Amino acid sequence: MKISILRRGWVTFSAYAVGFYASVLNRFVVKGADNIPSDGGALVASNHISAYETIFLPWAVIRQYPFQMLWAPAKEELFAQPFQRLIYSSWGAFPVKRGRDVRASKVIETLLKDQRVMLFPEGTRHKDGRLGKGNRGVGKIIYETRPVVIPTAFTGVNTWKFPGFGQRAAVIFGQPLDFADLYELENNKETHQLIVDRIMNAIAEILKSEGVYVGEA
Numbered sequence: 001m002k003i004s005i006l007r008r009g010w011v012t013f014s015a016y017a018v019g020f021y022a023s024v025l026n027r028f029v030v031k032g033a034d035n036i037p038s039d040g041g042a043l044v045a046s047n048h049i050s051a052y053e054t055i056f057l058p059w060a061v062i063r064q065y066p067f068q069m070l071w072a073p074a075k076e077e078l079f080a081q082p083f084q085r086l087i088y089s090s091w092g093a094f095p096v097k098r099g100r101d102v103r104a105s106k107v108i109e110t111l112l113k114d115q116r117v118m119l120f121p122e123g124t125r126h127k128d129g130r131l132g133k134g135n136r137g138v139g140k141i142i143y144e145t146r147p148v149v150i151p152t153a154f155t156g157v158n159t160w161k162f163p164g165f166g167q168r169a170a171v172i173f174g175q176p177l178d179f180a181d182l183y184e185l186e187n188n189k190e191t192h193q194l195i196v197d198r199i200m201n202a203i204a205e206i207l208k209s210e211g212v213y214v215g216e217a
Contacts, residue, residue, distance in 0.1 A: 001111070001114060010090060011062065011067075014058075015059045015062040015063065016059070018059045019059040019063060022052075022056055025165050026164060026165060026167045026168070026169070027169070028157075028167075029169070029170040029171075030060045030064075030170070030171055031172040032172050032175075033060060033064040034064070035150055035174060035175050036061060036064060036065070036173055037148050040114060040147075040148065041113050041114050041115060041145065041148065042115075042116045042117070042149075042150060043118075043119060043141075043148070043150065044116060044118040044152050044173070045118075045121050045138065045149055045150065046152035046154060046171075047122065047153055047154055047203050048120035048122050048124065048125045048126065048132075048154075049127060049128075049129050049154055049157060050154070050157040050158045052154075052169075053157060053171075054072065054074070056157065057070065057072075060171050060173075061118075068116070069115060070092060070116050070118055071094070071111050072091075072092060072094075072117070073093070073094060074093040075096060094107055100137070105137070105141060109144060112141070113145070117147075119138055121134035121135055121138040121196050121200060122134060128158070129158055129214050130215055130216060131203060131204055131207065131213070131215075131216055133216070134196035134199055136189060136193040138195075139191070139196035142195050142196075143179075143191060143195060144187070149176060150173050150174065150176055151174040151202035152173050152174065152206075153171070153174070153203050153206040153210070154170070155170050155171075155207065155210055156168050156170060170210070172210060174203075174206050177198060177199065177202055182198070
């Protein structure tokens with residue numbers, strides 16, 4: 001996919017502006033960024049405990065790979081106003097309807113051929129920090145596109161206030177997951193659920209290693 005250098009520059013500038021607030025004015029730490037592949041289709045699958053993640057995750061990825069994109073599905077309400085639509089679209093976000101959105105799924109599948117995409121498999125935020133159940137639709141996308149999948153865990157951002165200074169939080173990128181055994185199974189709901197369960201289990205293990213796992217929502 002061809003993306004203009006002007007757009008790449010805008011996205012990188014925006015990410016570094018977010019990074020100044022996150023990592024300079026506050027103490028947001030990025031761990032394991034070298035687990036993100038430098039090219040090819042990759043899905044960054046994260047837990048979801050705060051709205052901050054939607055802007056901190058691009059910062060964490062783009063600081064590792066400046067002038068590249070991290071695409072993101074976002075609820076269609078964010079695109080209601082022309083100015084908002086322009087800004088969010090320029091950052092690589094695209095609208096998703098509530099419930100099953102076939103068009104958005106096709107967009108994600110196309111992007112995952114050679115781009116990085118971020119998803120929150122839980123589909124909703126858990127501000128108490130608990131880890132919810134993954135949506136099997138994410139497993140379906142992975143089964144059909146076979147991207148590199150990076151389990152990702154945020155800690156601490158659910159307690160942040162804006163504006164704030166000196167607040168602590170982190171994002172941890174785990175090692176790519178292996179689904180070879182599951183790709184040999186039939187393309188059905190059960191297989192899709194097994195795939196997303198493996199992602200959620202990997203995220204849980206990262207949270208446990210950080211000493212912040214509090215159980216399932």
